Amino acid sequence: xxxxxxxxxxxxxxxxxxxxxxxxxxxxxxxxxxxxxxxxxxxxxxxxxxxxxxxxxxxxxxxxxxxxxxxxxxxxxxxxxxxxxxxxxxxxxxxxxxxxxxxxxxxxxxxxxxxxxxxxxxxxxxxxxxxxxxxxxxxxxxxxxxxxxxxxxxxxxxxxxxxxxxxxxxxxxxxxxxxxxxxxxxxxxx
Amino acid sequence: xxxxxxxxxxxxxxxxxxxxxxxxxxxxxxxxxxxxxxxxxxxxxxxxxxxxxxxxxxxxxxxxxxxxxxxxxxxxxxxxxxxxxxxxxxxxxxxxxxxxxxxxxxxxxxxxxxxxxxxxxxxxxxxxxxxxxxxxxxxxxxxxxxxxxxxxxxxxxxxxxxxxxxxxxxxxxxxxxxxxxxxxxxxxxx
DNA sequence: TTAGGCATGTAAGGTGTTACATGATTGC
DNA sequence: GCAATCATGTAACACCTTACATGCCTAA
Numbered sequence: 001x002x003x004x005x006x007x008x009x010x011x012x013x014x015x016x017x018x019x020x021x022x023x024x025x026x027x028x029x030x031x032x033x034x035x036x037x038x039x040x041x042x043x044x045x046x047x048x049x050x051x052x053x054x055x056x057x058x059x060x061x062x063x064x065x066x067x068x069x070x071x072x073x074x075x076x077x078x079x080x081x082x083x084x085x086x087x088x089x090x091x092x093x094x095x096x097x098x099x100x101x102x103x104x105x106x107x108x109x110x111x112x113x114x115x116x117x118x119x120x121x122x123x124x125x126x127x128x129x130x131x132x133x134x135x136x137x138x139x140x141x142x143x144x145x146x147x148x149x150x151x152x153x154x155x156x157x158x159x160x161x162x163x164x165x166x167x168x169x170x171x172x173x174x175x176x177x178x179x180x181x182x183x184x185x186x187x188x189x190x
Numbered sequence: 191x192x193x194x195x196x197x198x199x200x201x202x203x204x205x206x207x208x209x210x211x212x213x214x215x216x217x218x219x220x221x222x223x224x225x226x227x228x229x230x231x232x233x234x235x236x237x238x239x240x241x242x243x244x245x246x247x248x249x250x251x252x253x254x255x256x257x258x259x260x261x262x263x264x265x266x267x268x269x270x271x272x273x274x275x276x277x278x279x280x281x282x283x284x285x286x287x288x289x290x291x292x293x294x295x296x297x298x299x300x301x302x303x304x305x306x307x308x309x310x311x312x313x314x315x316x317x318x319x320x321x322x323x324x325x326x327x328x329x330x331x332x333x334x335x336x337x338x339x340x341x342x343x344x345x346x347x348x349x350x351x352x353x354x355x356x357x358x359x360x361x362x363x364x365x366x367x368x369x370x371x372x373x374x375x376x377x378x379x380x
Numbered sequence: 381t382t383a384g385g386c387a388t389g390t391a392a393g394g395t396g397t398t399a400c401a402t403g404a405t406t407g408c
Numbered sequence: 409g410c411a412a413t414c415a416t417g418t419a420a421c422a423c424c425t426t427a428c429a430t431g432c433c434t435a436a
Contacts, residue, residue: 001422002284009291018387028290031283038424040389061433062386075294082295086308087284088315093221094192094277100218100347101199103339104265105272111343118276125278149293152372153301157290160361167357171350182342191394208415228396230417251405252415 002087003034004042007068008051008078012150014067017043027154030129030161043068051077095121099175108183115179119172126165133158192277193224194232198241198268202340204257207233217344220319220351233258241267285311289365298373305369309362316355323348 010023017039024034043066046052051074059065070078095118102111136158137143144155180187200213207229214224233256236242241264249255260268285308292301326348327333334345370377 002282002287003423006287006291009287009294012294016387017389028287029279031281031286033280033282035425036387037389037391037426059387059432063388063431065387078291078294079296082288082291082304083300086288086304086311088308088311089219090223091221091283092192092223092280094280096221096347096350097192097196097199097218098272098276100344101196101268101272102343104199104202104268106269110273114272114276118278121276121278152368153292154290156361156365156368157286160286160358163357163361164354167353168350171346171353175346178342178346193395206415207417223396225397226415227398227417227419232395249404249415251413252403253417255415 003038004046004051005078005081006032006034007039007042007046008070008074011052011068011070011074014055014069016065016067018065026132030125030165031157046074050074108179108185112176112179112183112185115172115176119169119176122165122169122172126162126169129158129161129165133162193228194236194241195268195271196222196224197229197232197236198260198264201242201258201260201264204245204259206255206257208255216322220315220355221347236264240264298369298375302366302369302373302375305362305366309359309366312355312359312362316352316359319348319351319355323352 006028007020010020015023017036020039020043021034021036024032043052047054047068051071052068053071054066054068057065057067098114099118102114105111105114140147140151142148142151147155179185196218197210200210205213207226210229210233211224211226214222233242237244237258241261242258243261244256244258247255247257288304289308292304295301295304330337330341332338332341337345369375
């Protein structure tokens with residue numbers, strides 16, 4: 001159970017479900033995805049438990065916005081979750097499972113195609129992350145050395161994301177090279 | 191939907207649900223986890239669809255083993271899944287979400303404690319992966335340069351796992367150092 | 381006028397976890 | 409005798425995805 005806690009964590013300041021979805025995409029996209037259809041019911045549940053407060057504010061376009069914010073009880077629950085220590089060992093990297101099984105794809109040409117596509121996907125995600133960093137840098141003069149606490153920890157996760165993404169892209173390049181050598185596929189024949 | 195495909199991929203050679211669980215722990219543990227209570231029903235489902243065959247073999251200890259193996263139809267389904275290209279963007283790293291929210295944990299002492307625990311967890315997982323590598327090396331004289339196709343791709347995933355795990359551990363060290371500097375916590379006072 | 385962004389949600393179904401249930405054998 | 413390993417599963421619940429439903433406002 002983590003999405004409720006993440007929402008709790010993000011709701012230090014008031015935000016709507018729709019806002020939260022955008023925060024996920026921008027800031028947490030490289031390690032967590034959440035759909036609106038999951039966010040909305042979860043927010044209601046957290047409100048029923050008394051961990052969030054709601055107020056309604058009119059919107060300029062579309063239906064009125066429901067702005068949620070963490071209560072003191074909510075803060076306590078969040079703090080307990082964090083204090084329980086890191087939750088590791090539940091990672092699920094589908095694309096890596098696919099590489100693991102790539103000998104079954106039906107020939108080195110297809111395996112190479114797969115790795116090239118994977119490399120492009122990683123390069124794209126890396127570019128998106130770099131755009132997030134560039135945007136942050138230009139929007140906040142305190143970036144990166146004088147951030148407040150909450151920015152400090154978020155910055156640490158961004159740094160890990162950037163280095164993991166770059167390392168994974170480089171690994172893809174290495175795999176591509178190894179496949180070409182192993183099956184004698186010169187680059188011009190790809 | 192990926193677990194069915196992964197099971198299909200592993201069932202090139204006959205294995206029981208129990209065997210598969212151990213294969214998960216050893217070989218795929220760094221990027222996928224699966225419980226027996228999920229594996230057993232999934233295998234039955236795959237058999238009903240005609241993607242797996244079963245035969246029963248007596249066991250020396252405990253109930254008789256149900257040995258599953260991929261059919262030709264199963265191979266085709268697996269191949270289609272792989273040919274559809276890499277599935278990216280569904281990663282969920284709970285511990286990284288926790289770091290993202292670490293300013294709410296209630297003081298830098300606790301944040302430091304969290305990062306030290308995370309570092310230890312990563313170091314442990316890295317050691318486990320290195321043990322897998324060492325075992326493979328000593329058990330197969332073809333390791334690492336003369337492996338058959340199926341070992342070749344598995345080796346690529348192991349390499350990525352080793353480098354990611356080491357990089358993440360190093361990032362933890364870096365975070366720990368940054369927290370100490372930021373909050374003026376000398377190492378001897380930890 | 382139509383596509384896209386804003387903003388809310390529900391329903392159905394698939395995926396995954398935790399707890400429970402059974403029972404034999406091996407090693408301490 | 410007790411715990412661990414072998415080996416199978418079921419049931420209840422929690423989590424997540426996909427598809428559907430509604431309706432306003434803005435810009436091309």
